[in-house]
Amino acid sequence: MQAFEYANPKSTKEALSLLGSQWGEADILAGGTDLLSLMKDYIHTPRRLVSLSGIKELRAVRSAADGVHLGALVTLEELLEHAVIRKQFPSLVQAARGVTSPQIRAMGTVGGDLCQRPRCWYFRKGFGLLARDSRGRELVTNGENRYHAILGNRGPAKFVSASSLAPALISLGAKLTIASASGNRTVEVEKFFLSPTDPASREVDLKSNEILTEILIPPSAGVKGATYEVRQKEALDWPLATASVALKMKGASVDSAKVVLGHVAPTPWNSAEAARALAGKPVSEATAQAAADAALAEASPLSQNRYKVQLAKVAVKRALLAAGRA
DSSP states (O other), X not given: XXXXXXXXXXXXXXXXXXXXXXXXXXXXXXXXXXXXXXXXXXXXXXXXXXXXXXXXXXXXXXXXXXEEEEETTOBHHHHHHOHHHHHHOHHHHHXXXXXXXXXXXXXXXXXXXXXXXXXXXXXXXXXXXXXXOTTOOBXXXXXXXXXXXXXXXXXXXXXXXXXXXXXXXXXXTOEEEEEETTEEEEEEHHHHBOOOOSTTOOSBSOOTXXXXXXXXXXXXXXXXXXXXXEOSOSSSOOOXXXXXXXXXXXXXXXXXXXXXXXXXXXXXXXXXXXXXXHTTSBOOHHHHHHHHHHHTTTOOOOTTOTHHHHHHHHHHHHHHHHHHHO
């Protein structure tokens, strides 16, 4: 690991003053469950680490008229144990439960989960987000791609978004507060994730001199939600496909729906096609299957990951059926 300066500010304002104008000057340290691995592999080599652990307001959870405000440093374990979260947002709790390691739950934060870097092995071996060799040749299409994207992969980015919580948060209409020295800005969670088109771009809408400080989840009264993951093993691992759904019902029929897939595209995938397939219909085996088929109708699997299409359909169908029973 490259030597670095360590800073432990006591306020968000102080932390912002310690960040750099370009990536590489400083990195934010929250739980460290991803960043330290990146530093050990020399993927990140910051000259300064700015720890957020001393900023108490970033650990708060509070309820207000506009919803529940989660500080970015709330850990996954704190999320799982919070009575209001467990009652109001079952799909988010189910997503957090998918992180099965007690150590990761204890240290990993909700903000860190959203900002973690892709798990693509080409990126983790130093070939960049777009996975190019020293001659600029693309590596994924004809290489090992069994865990890569099946949706949104017609551009240069073919990794999958790593966030466990993002699909559920998007289905719930959550927003982020991002702070900088010039003030705060608000970003919908869905728009926070980006599919980079050049080597200099990042996969989230966060600049080197900004800090994600808070997640706002709007009230969920009348919403039925669920998350379903398909994974290879129950031990700590990243899912092969995830679906988080939020249904607003009108009687026995779906008035409106959000169906968001995870781990199948460079960004969490909000399927308008699946939502249309559900509108005005009851949640049943047949309608859930039709929505799953619609969600994956435009899938473009690579040479080794066609199997993920069926897994993603299973995730959508089972999430919908679980939400319908809620």
